[in-house]
Amino acid sequence: MKKRVAAACLASASALAWGQSSVSLYGIVDTGIEFYNNAAKGGSFVGMPTLTGEVPSRFGLRGQEDLGGGYKAFFVLENGFAANSGALNYGGRLFGRQANLGISSDYGTLTLGRQMNMSMYVLLNADVIGPSIHSMASFDSYLPNARSDNAVGYLGKFHGVTVGGTYSFGRDAAGPAGPSATNCGGQLAGDAVGCRQYTMMLAYDSAWGGAAASYDVMYGGPGASAPLVSSADTDKRVIVDGYVKFGSGKxxxxxxxRNTAAATHAQSDLFFLGANYYLTPTVAFDAQALRYILREQSSSTLLVARANYFISKRTTLYASLGYMLNSALAANAVAAAGTVTTGANQFGAMMGIQQRF
Structure with a gap:
């Protein structure tokens, strides 16, 4: 009996020590040539984008180890870079997209470190255009960069229902350059609010479609980028969205x-509606209309159309068109990281190539 118990313990220890593990390298390289007219300094722009094409370029390392009993340990290190120059994006961080580790099980996933927060997860299904050159990033550059430093996150999926949340002790330690770098590292002794952030989400997904809602609150801090320069300053976003699938489309x-409470108060609303459709397994079309209203100041409308040709499982050719209609006081550029003359309408186009590995 003692021998059998000893053998069982030895086998259990051996399984724990030699749990199945893997590490993989992955990424996307995406770039092309873009054009837009009515640039802020006059004339037109022709060149290569610095922030994104159809999606931002990146590479990363992802690893996991089976711990037994349905539990797995994992890590993600993900870099974002500008394909036109090789420069680091995300405030010059080596792993600016993600740098985290955690534990996953049937009860959900617990993640520690720099990670995507719920303001990004909530848009994944309903926003058919995503973080493209012509997208909602023209109105709110935070949305395609919704990540938090120094964060503890949870995400659980149960019979179609997804619940999630993050809490950051210091939401953004890099800055001030770049749309996702705000120089608000937080974690200051004696300041229990400065640069903190929390996000939460509730979603439901099924074979026919789904709906989701999220709430995001970030606090300012000493030395942070404007307008959140004080712990008393806040920036809040509520997102409600949904999607319906039909045949080969969605x-x-x-x-x-968005409500910003700082030295001056600002409130905005962004409405979006879009669709995508696979004409064939190798040809897909996307279209989206967006309406942005900055209360008591300005408004803009963005129309986007995109076509994809999938040469192979890894390589895609695409073309994207965008047209921005600005009110007299609006200056929202049609292209991510672009410029526009205040009050001018603007046309933008890009042809690009993307390869995944």
Whole structure:
């Protein structure tokens, strides 16, 4: 009996010590040539984008180890870079997209470190255009960069229902350059609020479609980028969206309310509605209309159309068109990281190539 118990213990210890593990290298390289007119300094722009094409370029390392009993340990290190120059994006961080580790099980996933927060997860299904050169990033550059430093996150999926949340002790330690770098590292002794952030999400997904809602609150801090320069300053976003699948396509739309309470108060609403459709397994089309209203100041409308040709499982050719209609006081550029003359309408186009590995 003692021998059998000893053998069982030895086998159990051996399984724990030699759990199945893997590490993989992955990434996307995406770039092309873009054009837009009515640039802020006059004339037109022709060149290569610095922030994104159809999606931002990146590479990463992802690893996991089976711990037994349905538990797995994992890590993700993900870099974002500008394909036109090789420069680091995300405030010059080596792993600016993600740098985290955690534990996953049937009860959900617990993640520690720099990670995507719920303001990004909530848009994944309903926003058919995503973080493209012509997208909602023209109105709110945070949305395609919704990540938090120094964060503890949870995400659980149960019979179609997804619940999640993050809490950051210091939401953004890099800065001030770049749309996702705000120089608000937080974690200051004696300041229990400065640069903190929390996000939460509730979603439901099924074979026919789904809906989701999220809430995001970030606090300012000493030395942070304007307008959140004090612990008393806040930036809040509520996102509600949904999508419906049909045949070879999908329709998605939603509403984003943003309230910034700092030296001056600002409130905005962003409405979006779009669809994608696979004409064949190798040809797909996307279209989206977005309406942005900055209360008591300005408004803009963005129309986007995109076509994809999948040469192979890894390589895609695409073309994207965008047209921005600005009110007299609006200066929202049609292209991510672009410029526009205040009050001018703007046309933008890009042809690009993307390869995944």
């Amino acid at each position: 329709i998605g739309g939603g509403w984003i309310r």
